[in-house]
Each structure stands twice: as structure tokens, then as C-alpha cells.
Amino acid sequence: MITVRISPPQVWRAKQSLYKLAATKCNRCGNIDVYSSAFCSKCGSNEVSSINLSGNGTLIFSTKNFQQRAGYEKSMPQFVGLIKLDEGPEIVAPLTDVDEEPKEGSRVTAVLRKLTVDSSNGLIEYGLKFKVISDGP
Numbered sequence: 001m002i003t004v005r006i007s008p009p010q011v012w013r014a015k016q017s018l019y020k021l022a023a024t025k026c027n028r029c030g031n032i033d034v035y036s037s038a039f040c041s042k043c044g045s046n047e048v049s050s051i052n053l054s055g056n057g058t059l060i061f062s063t064k065n066f067q068q069r070a071g072y073e074k075s076m077p078q079f080v081g082l083i084k085l086d087e088g089p090e091i092v093a094p095l096t097d098v099d100e101e102p103k104e105g106s107r108v109t110a111v112l113r114k115l116t117v118d119s120s121n122g123l124i125e126y127g128l129k130f131k132v133i134s135d136g137p
């Protein structure tokens with residue numbers, strides 16, 4: 001089972017890449033790393049440029065996630081998908097607006113969704129989820 005846990009400090013640090021699909025592309029080998037990195041994960045080059053991904057991709061598989069941190073129970077269980085983005089990289093991300101297991105090969109697109117409301121300070125946390133836009137073949 002795949003579990004995705006994000007702590008508030010991680011959300012803050014990853015803000016740039018959480019609210020839009022930021023990535024880096026290696027100028028040397030062309031490899032794309034999701035979530036900005038100073039080095040290419042493939043060849044180690046530091047000649048990387050920031051790019052924004054389209055947010056469109058294909059669902060490789062999904063799994064139901066029953067484990068969730070406190071405050072997120074309302075959205076349980078939640079589907080989590082392994083998504084191959086059109087630009088090439090594969091990422092694991094929560095799926096939204098799905099009632100039953102989505103078909104493998106479905107086309108998905110990234111949308112901004114409310115993740116939780118912190119009742120102690122009223123802060124609303126947003127994050128990217130993926131929505132199925134058409135069923136697979």
C-alpha cells in the first residue's frame with residue numbers, strides 16, 4: 001500500500017511545487033525531475049532549468065489509501081494513483097472526485113483541492129490532486 005504523508009513544514013517548504021506542477025529539466029541529458037531540484041537525478045548535472053508541467057498524464061495504477069493523518073479523515077478512504085505525466089516523469093498523488101477504482105490508462109489532470117481546514121487557526125490547506133478526465137482504453 002502506498003501512503004502519502006505530508007507534514008505542514010514540508011508543505012511550506014514545497015509550496016512552489018505543490019501549488020503548481022513545478023519541475024526541473026536537465027540541460028545536459030534532458031531528464032525531467034518533478035519537484036524542483038538543484039541536480040539532475042539521472043546524470044548529476046547541476047545545469048537544470050525550472051519548467052512547469054502541463055499537469056496532464058495517464059494513470060498507471062491506483063490504490064485505496066485508508067491511512068491518513070489526523071484532520072483528513074473526512075476524505076477517507078482516498079484513492080492514490082501512480083501517474084505518468086505527459087512530460088515523462090511518474091509521480092504518486094491523491095486522486096479526487098472518484099467513487100470507484102479508476103481504470104488503468106485513464107487520462108488525468110491536476111487540480112487544486114482543499115485538503116484540510118485546521119480548526120485551531122482556520123487555515124485551509126490546499127494541494128494538488130488528480131482528476132480523471134476520461135477513461136482509459
Ligand SMILES: [Zn+2]
Pocket residue numbers: 026027028029030031040041042043044045
Ligand atoms: Zn541530466
